[in-house]
Amino acid sequence: MTPPPATLPSAPLTVAAVQAEPVPGDVAGNAATAARLVARAADAGARIAVLPELFLAAYHPPTLAADPAGTDVVAAGDRTVDDPRLAPLSAAAVAGGISVVIGAAVRHADGRRTISSLVVDRRGNVRAGYDKQQLWGGERELFVPGTRGATLLVDGWRLGLGICYDGCFPEHARAAAVDGAHGYLCPSGYLAGSEHRRDLYYAARALDNTMYVVFANSVGGTDPWRFNGGAAVHDPEGRTLARGADTGEEVLVVTLDPAQLAATRAAHSMLVDRLPDQGPTRLSLLG
Numbered sequence: 211m212t213p214p215p216a217t218l219p220s221a222p223l224t225v226a227a228v229q230a231e232p233v234p235g236d237v238a239g240n241a242a243t244a245a246r247l248v249a250r251a252a253d254a255g256a257r258i259a260v261l262p263e264l265f266l267a268a269y270h271p272p273t274l275a276a277d278p279a280g281t282d283v284v285a286a287g288d289r290t291v292d293d294p295r296l297a298p299l300s301a302a303a304v305a306g307g308i309s310v311v312i313g314a315a316v317r318h319a320d321g322r323r324t325i326s327s328l329v330v331d332r333r334g335n336v337r338a339g340y341d342k343q344q345l346w347g348g349e350r351e352l353f354v355p356g357t358r359g360a361t362l363l364v365d366g367w368r369l370g371l372g373i374c375y376d377g378c379f380p381e382h383a384r385a386a387a388v389d390g391a392h393g394y395l396c397p398s399g400y401l402a403g404s405e406h407r408r409d410l411y412y413a414a415r416a417l418d419n420t421m422y423v424v425f426a427n428s429v430g431g432t433d434p435w436r437f438n439g440g441a442a443v444h445d446p447e448g449r450t451l452a453r454g455a456d457t458g459e460e461v462l463v464v465t466l467d468p469a470q471l472a473a474t475r476a477a478h479s480m481l482v483d484r485l486p487d488q489g490p491t492r493l494s495l496l497g
Contacts, residue, residue, distance in 0.1 A: 219366040219392055219468040225422075226251035226259040227462045229441035229454045231430030234270035235281055238295040241266060244312055245298035247461055252306025254463040258364050260395050262428040262437075263313040263342075263374045264325060266296075269399035269428060270435050274315060274352055282317040283328070285338040291316070291328060292336070300334035307332050309364055311339070313373065313397040315353070322354050327371050327397055329362060340371035344379055359385050367392050367466070370421075374398035377411050377425075380418055387419035387481055392471055394423045402438045405456065409440065417448030420475045422466045429457055446474035 228247050232240040244261055251259040263269055267281035274281050283293045291314075303310050310330035316338045317323050329339035341356025342349075359382070362369045370386025370393070377383065377396045386394055394415060400408040408427070416423040423444040428437035441454040443464040454460035475481065 217390070218472050221366065222465045222467050223365055223367045224255045224257050224463060224465045225393075225424050225443065226254065226256035227424050227426050227441040227443050227452070227454070227464070228259060228261045228460070229427050229429050229439045230262070230265070230459045231428060231437075232262075232265050232268035234268040234273040235277055236268070237266050237281065237283070237293075240268065241296050241299045244310070245302035247459075248299065248302040248308060248310055249306055250461050251463060252302070252308040254461065256308055256463050258309040258311070258369075259461075260397055260424050260426040261310070261312040262426045263397045263399040264315060265312050265397070265428065266314040266328075268431075269313075269437070270431070271348055271352065278315070278317070278323065282315045282323065284317045285319065287319040289318075289338045290336065291338060296330075296336055299330055300336060303330045303332055304334045309362075311362070311371070311395050311397060313399075314338075316341070323352065324356055325349065325353050325373060326356075327373060327395075340373070342373040342376060344375045344382065346375040359389070361386060361389055361391055362395065369393045369395050372396045374400070377415055378407075380415065383415040383419050383421075383423075387421055391419075391421055392468075393421050393466060394419070396423065396425045398425060398427045400427050400438055400440070401434070402436045402456075405438055405440060408438065409442070412442065413444045413448040413450060416444040416446055418480070420446040420471070420478050420481060422446060422471070427454075429459065446471055447478070
């Protein structure tokens with residue numbers, strides 16, 4: 211692989227990591243909740259807001275299995291989504307001058323059903339921006355995996371898109387970094403009891419790739435589908451700049467600093483120093 215593009219953003223970017231509790235199956239109601247949270251983020255100066263995995267339908271497999279027609283949004287062949295239930299969210303993006311990344315169950319024109327991140331731009335347009343590549347457990351019974359990564363461009367920042375389990379694979383975030391990403395956005399759905407892994411994976415992805423990581427997560431719900439919050443923003447050395455509690459609704463607003471990004475990459479040059487491969491067949495040694 212060639213080194214990532216050297217271009218860095220010229221100005222800071224203020225982001226919001228959101229944690230909230232959606233209602234299973236209530237796409238219209240969850241879109242209204244998202245619109246309220248997006249407006250709150252915009253009022254605090256955020257230019258992009260990241261909400262949890264599958265937030266529009268809620269991460270509740272029994273409901274997703276029982277009512278695919280009601281829980282899914284439909285993407286046209288060019289991946290645009292035109293769903294009147296999302297009108298409040300589009301309006302909030304326009305009013306706040308803010309971009310939005312939010313999780314949804316998406317039915318594509320070719321019949322595929324994916325766990326996806328919708329991208330709502332500042333003009334209110336909605337696209338199925340990225341389809342989750344690494345499906346976890348029973349997700350494989352309901353969805354098919356995405357086939358390629360995606361990078362979102364916002365105010366000169368390149369932001370790789372991942373969803374939950376994607377972030378457990380170092381190579382997923384690394385692919386974004388190799389493509390020149392300055393940050394990695396991860397809508398997620400971490401269950402109660404997974405706090406150690408939740409807090410470790412995304413800080414590690416930040417340090418691995420000397421890039422910012424924005425992690426959003428659901429809260430609430432009923433066992434076994436009870437979620438543990440902990441939304442966070444990590445700096446390019448993996449330090450946590452902000453973290454939400456394990457319960458309760460929160461909108462964490464943090465400004466990403468291009469000078470810190472540049473300084474970190476100058477001091478920790480893993481992206482440039484990495485080998486193209488790890489050599490021929492590994493040695494086997496007897497101890």
